[in-house]
Amino acid sequence: MKLLLKNGRVIDPSSGTDGKLDILIEKGKIVDIKARIESKGAKIIDASRLVVAPGFIDMHVHLREPGQEHKETIATGAAAAAKGGFTSIACMPNTDPVNDNRGLTEYILSEAKKKAVVNIFPIASITKGQRGEELTDMADLVDAGAVAFSDDGQSVESSQIMRRALEYSKPLNTLIIEHCEDKNLSNEGVMHEGYYSYLFGLSGIPASSEEIMVVRDIILAQEAEANIHIAHLSVKGAVDIVRNAKKKKIKVTAEVTPHHLFLTDSCLENYDTSLKVNPPLRSKEDVQALIQAVKEGIVDVFATDHAPHTQDEKDVEFDKAPFGINGIETAVSLLLDRLVSKNIISLKRFIKMISTTPSLILGLENKGKICVGADADLTILNLNKEIVVDVSTFKSISRNNPFQGWKLKGTPAMTIVGGKIVYPFFSSKSL
């Protein structure tokens, strides 16, 4: 079965390609890229006035399966990802049980193979049960298919264990991802500490709780000469720390989420629990610093930290609501509207940060690029279409998204995974 994309504006940051090209796909791979391709028997997709990009990769997703399938499953999370324009997602290990062994990793991969419409890359936990006490069998997990390690949801509290993990990760050529939060400082906090937490009478999570862990991890990574990836960077101080580390050529990368870029702590005035997230929505100054960091390239990657929770779980007292935003279906439109169409970053840069760079950081072969021989994972964008966010159309089981009703310009038009159109959701026979 052949697929021929015609007349699309193909942008591939890895090769610097940006022009009107046809792409021919066969057996899940890109087999030809030229100005004009004719191919008998190929299904033709007219991509004129659309942008064809290497498939988007979200390296920070919570799929909830196994254990919390009422929030999200591998299948629904993957469908949500496809609708959101992502062809690959990396899922965090804080399931129940925690993905800390070969069995779980293999289970996720086999379920994904059966049910997921996008590529699923499991991230295993750094410590057993994410308890911060003993390292997992990292080599075995890498062998089973784990692409990175993280105790996401919390930091590895012990500096010693973090140091060992970084050291151990190095020869495995794998990556440690850290959720940076000093729990002693964040304590019972539910929002960013500052003027608004004092105004709303909510317990604060200080910026220092993130900064201290970012500093610690960078120092440890430097010492171990290992790679460290900082998940969901959210405060100005942490941005400055990462900037300095990059100047010193320390191997640190960082991601930022759309919600940390486009929402602030002041939004919590109505105690809307769909805005309760960890790290919390930060101050206006922090948001400005994050946007500056995106412009400068201090932040490498856009990731969603897609964290589904049901309405019932969120419909409670603010203090008691779970942290998390369901963001995978709104991320691309938000970033296109708020950053690209406002010329804060170029389209090429956007694609680099959401496809090229994440594939390099996670070491995903044949992904994040458009070239002959690469996997036919493609995200097709319509930059001119305006959408209104409507959570009722979500493919995710959960609806905890605070952007309901936002009007956004630019949206994924089609998602192709392994040469198969997975969004919009046609029946596969029409291919």
Added chain:
Amino acid sequence: MAFKHKHLLGIQALTPSEIITVLDTAESFYEISTREVKKVPILRGKTIINLFFEPSTRTRSSFELAAKRLSADIVNFNQQTSSAVKGESLKDTILTLEAMNPDAIIIRHSCSGVPHFTTTFCQSHIINAGDGSHEHPTQALLDAFTIRQEKKNFKDLKVTIVGDILHSRVARSNIFLLRKLGARVVLVGPPPLLPLEMKKFGVDIGFNLDRALEGADVIMMLRIQMERQQKNFFPSIREYRNLYSLTEKRFRRAKKKAIIMHPGPINRGVEISADMADSAKSVILKQVENGIAVRMAVLYLLLGGKKREAFA
């Protein structure tokens, strides 16, 4: 003059003239509690639910008496007797109560924002009787009513608020109200309980009680919660008392006619010495008395004279 709110969630949402309307209305209600028949029929047939998820005697009773003196029917629910202990969600508890067709629900909860959350799914008038560390609007209104009895004009007043400002809903509501009415507010307390960023509320911040009391017209003492000490917000009760307890010697730094307020319950000998609490300068019991008139005014302004449909 008018008071056009469906709910009373906090002082922050009120304009200065609305605050004055509440205080003026409370003046008219004050007299009713001095009558032999302490009851007027204005809220006859209205049902009010007192929903307290936190122990409280004075606020709950004060609302209860206020409602009764306006002839409303009031039902008390507290955590011990409600379904909250059986694992029912807050929303379900409130929806269940709302199915009984109350006109207003008065809510006290240990989590900030619960009254706001309630308004998202509830049709009744919601009155905040204290939410977490956020607001306690009727306390600030009764404090203002008491200050006005003694001082007349808010504009030239220096009000010193002492204690655990960070966790105090009483402090927050009072800060918002006093600033709206133009009083000068000075906050004083141990630094971990008094973030400097609170200056943005338009107040002065200090850590030395003696200095903060200099020339004060009103001294508002806050209750210090003993469990804060366990979290190291201050080293010891002894140290707290030494630095922040209102004693007669310290009181002399304030204006001669200064008044002493406390929202209660008092820790005698901790935040305030016994002789100060009982002195002629103390208006603590006056505050309790005025609470009823102010809450009558609030219930009247929210429930009186308007059809429910008007908000539909």
Added chain:
Amino acid sequence: MVEKIKARIMDYGKIKRAIQRMTTEIIERNRNLKNLVIVGIRTRGIYLGKRISKLIKELEKRDIPVGVLDITLYRDDFSESEAQHMVKKTEINFSVAKKDVLLVDDVLFTGRTIRAAMDSLIDLGRPKTIQLLVLIDRGHRELPIRADYVGKFLPTSKREVVQVQLKEIDKIDEVLITEPPGMK
């Protein structure tokens, strides 16, 4: 909102004479003036009450106390009216128990105000008697209430408005019949 004035029913002189006549009647009917107290219904009842008290003082050398009654909290049309009524103070600095209370209002119309006033008075104490004085009785009663002293009976249509204006607050003494705008 321009109201149309339809007729000027009473002027300064007519109001003065009506009050004088009613005062004489009060003195005749209340031989024990010592037991009489006056309660004026906000707002214009207060000033009529004060004028009567002053006249009794001139004629009989007796001080008759005048109290102020705010009936907002006793209204029965409360939840039906959209506008919010500001509650004002009731200021009665004497006991009404066992007294002959002269209730004073400017206009008697449906009788609902007087019903509310009597409920309120009885909550304040148990008067020996309650008598009612009004400057204008315009008819259209909805309750079995009548006045003991009436300045002037004035037949009106229901949609007309009777306005009593008194010098103390309106700078002029007069009674007008007006019609609200938008009515034919």
